Amino acid sequence: MSTETTFLESLSELDVEVTRTTPESCADAIDDATVGEAIGVPLPDGLALPPAVTDRPTNGDLETADTGVTPAVLGIAETGSVHLESDRAGTELVSLYPRRHVAVLRVADLVPDVATAIDRLGPDLRAGGSGVIATGPSATADMGSLVVGAHGPSEVHVVLVEAGQ
Template structure:
């Protein structure tokens, strides 16, 4: 992991109104807990020795999903230049967990922060060819200007936070 993409990633995230929180495998849980507003939902994280606290419901029903204040999921990778994260949805429910809650907390491994769109599409193409059914390039919270002024939080989250596992 070189420092440069992370620095760019952080400033790009800031530009789209997203806070970057740095942590490590050991500190993950203690970093995440203060970021949670309950009720919280989520999808199991794919990182070894990193798991979600019990307060995060990983098998929610429709009502729990819609009532959720926080949704925690992994993001496949980040794009430094744009401040984007890639949400790969599957049977574990990353898609609903990242979409319905007021705030989406996306967990990204430091080594998965890619410099730009070129590098991202190389990786996306590889993933899609090996059957990744979904890749959402998500940049900032959902937004709309359709009601006469810019509003953050349209059908998706009002707020997004990226938690970076610096040692992964």
């Protein structure tokens, strides 16, 4: 089974929605995946946010936004996880505050397992970088029954960008 197929199956098990798209259609795919007021951070490598997404959110925007759109540095196929950088653009915050998180990830940035992810992320982390590995919607059962969205988004959508033309 391919890394991409494993990633898609893992996301399905986590009830994470996926949209597959090309770089040219990425903004439209993001627009379709957002709900309500949307904030985001700039995307890398020529990928564009749709005009309706505020790309320099304020603290007030973080509190009121329904959707946060961020790039993901890599995806881990075996767990359906995405790695989000802690950076000055606010990637981590934009992924955590709104109730819906849309993670934008290139197929080329998928790795098969956690060990490979650590190998790839290691040099940046040892140099002082940081981030979070997020797996599906936020959930906790600390107080008894399962609560979704207690410490982060209650909905996650991955926009998976295939190689361009």
